[in-house]
Amino acid sequence: MVRGVARSRWTVIVAALTAGLLLLPAAMADARRKIDYSPGSPGLGDSYYPLDGNGGYRVRHYGLKIRYNPANDRLVGRARIKAVAKKDLSRFNLDFRGLNLSSITVDGAEARWKRRRGHELVITPKQGLRQGRVFEVIASYAGVPKLRQGALGEGGVFRTDDGAVIVGQPQVAATWFPVNDHPSDRATYTIHLTVPAGLEAISNGRLMGRSSSGGWRTWTWSGGGKMASYLATAAIGQFDVRRYRTADGVPVLDAVDSQIGNRAHRVLAKGEAIVRFLARRFGPYPFGALGGIVERHDLGFALETQTRPVYDSIIFTESDDAFATSFVVHELAHMWYGDSVAVPDWRHIWINEGPATYSGWLWSGAKGRQRPREIFASLCSVPPGNEFWDLKTGDPGPANLFDYEAVYLRGAMTLQAVRRAVGAETFFDIMRTWATERRGGTGGTSQFKALAERLSDRQLDGLFRQWLFRAAKPRACGRAQPAAGASLPRLLAPARRTTLEKGA
Numbered sequence: 001m002v003r004g005v006a007r008s009r010w011t012v013i014v015a016a017l018t019a020g021l022l023l024l025p026a027a028m029a030d031a032r033r034k035i036d037y038s039p040g041s042p043g044l045g046d047s048y049y050p051l052d053g054n055g056g057y058r059v060r061h062y063g064l065k066i067r068y069n070p071a072n073d074r075l076v077g078r079a080r081i082k083a084v085a086k087k088d089l090s091r092f093n094l095d096f097r098g099l100n101l102s103s104i105t106v107d108g109a110e111a112r113w114k115r116r117r118g119h120e121l122v123i124t125p126k127q128g129l130r131q132g133r134v135f136e137v138i139a140s141y142a143g144v145p146k147l148r149q150g151a152l153g154e155g156g157v158f159r160t161d162d163g164a165v166i167v168g169q170p171q172v173a174a175t176w177f178p179v180n181d182h183p184s185d186r187a188t189y190t191i192h193l194t195v196p197a198g199l200e201a202i203s204n205g206r207l208m209g210r211s212s213s214g215g216w217r218t219w220t221w222s223g224g225g226k227m228a229s230y231l232a233t234a235a236i237g238q239f240d241v242r243r244y245r246t247a248d249g250v251p252v253l254d255a256v257d258s259q260i261g262n263r264a265h266r267v268l269a270k271g272e273a274i275v276r277f278l279a280r281r282f283g284p285y286p287f288g289a290l291g292g293i294v295e296r297h298d299l300g301f302a303l304e305t306q307t308r309p310v311y312d313s314i315i316f317t318e319s320d321d322a323f324a325t326s327f328v329v330h331e332l333a334h335m336w337y338g339d340s341v342a343v344p345d346w347r348h349i350w351i352n353e354g355p356a357t358y359s360g361w362l363w364s365g366a367k368g369r370q371r372p373r374e375i376f377a378s379l380c381s382v383p384p385g386n387e388f389w390d391l392k393t394g395d396p397g398p399a400n401l402f403d404y405e406a407v408y409l410r411g412a413m414t415l416q417a418v419r420r421a422v423g424a425e426t427f428f429d430i431m432r433t434w435a436t437e438r439r440g441g442t443g444g445t446s447q448f449k450a451l452a453e454r455l456s457d458r459q460l461d462g463l464f465r466q467w468l469f470r471a472a473k474p475r476a477c478g479r480a481q482p483a484a485g486a487s488l489p490r491l492l493a494p495a496r497r498t499t500l501e502k503g504a
């Protein structure tokens, strides 16, 4: 082979010499370009989920056509994935679990594919894909989706009494479409949901249209902005849907399981005021659609599915309005922190959950209840040695990704510690600048620290090390004494912590 290449190069040079000297460089370059196609990596090297996502390309857009029949739980899907090659690719992977594939094409040509254990789907196109090339994958598949056990509990396509809801974190997208399943590769989505006529089918972004055919109805959703794959959702069933526009013209669509009373709608309707409250502190709301989905099903969590969080209905039926509203504040704060700015690696989960939890503290203070510094002081009364301090907030480990104390509460405490160090004005400047500068992108702990140092003109190594990278109570927490008989601070209905707050 090597010899063949050498000989052909000489042939070209001789030919070029006869044709004229001017042709020589281009001809030589062409002859020399023996394109070295190679496979894309099977994962993006995430610290906790190294095989999530895939290397060698980035996705620009997912066009999903999903038909779901609640009568037999069968899902029929067609995913159209527009991506750009980041190197000369001989083959590449997508992430996909369960369900049966029937065909895959790349730019219209049948591709070879095989599935590996876990979620790796290896696709070999007929021809190599040159770096920079935009290509389109179309995958057709069908089957009965299975739930998957993860850090948050079960996730995936939950079968409900009148349909299904698709939700979970972090590994859930691959249970219903082939995907580059990592938050660092964000793309736009168009989601067509086809369901039996008479049912609603709700997803992210704006409702672009509805059409009917042969007893089925298709709901088309789009315009939810660039999105991390786990934030894509679908809820199918009988919903009481309310639509309106905010004063700023953002279309709102709230969908509440029709078996749940008006109370959920009343709390969801606070979304506009909550977004205004958060926007005053964090900068403009990052998306062009807003809303919520309340599902009557034992999910055990709420999740910040983009533009339209999904809430377990128990949040609205078994607590007071203030408690339910705190969930809406938390999930909508994620639109800035987690959704618009995503984590580059799951290890940085505190940078999603800390600000979302802190937003709940801000809301609490604004409503005349406990203020952030009071909640902080109360948590600081937890004595050293208590298990409250026994994980590293900045690196809790995959099994503790949603640890309420280490990630949520201590994540929010870290922000209060930054606020104490740099002052409120600079602190909110940091939060706003983070959301604005990184809008549509990603950001991790070291970038957040660098921003805090830049805007405060202070060196914050010690602060971040103490609060995020030590499994111990930070010295700077102060010496507040626990109240007599107190164990852990009871800030939010503690009895529900395990069932409700673990994944909020």
Ligand SMILES: [Zn+2]
Binding pocket: 304, 330, 334, 352, 353, 356, 503, 504
């Ligand atoms: Zn959260």
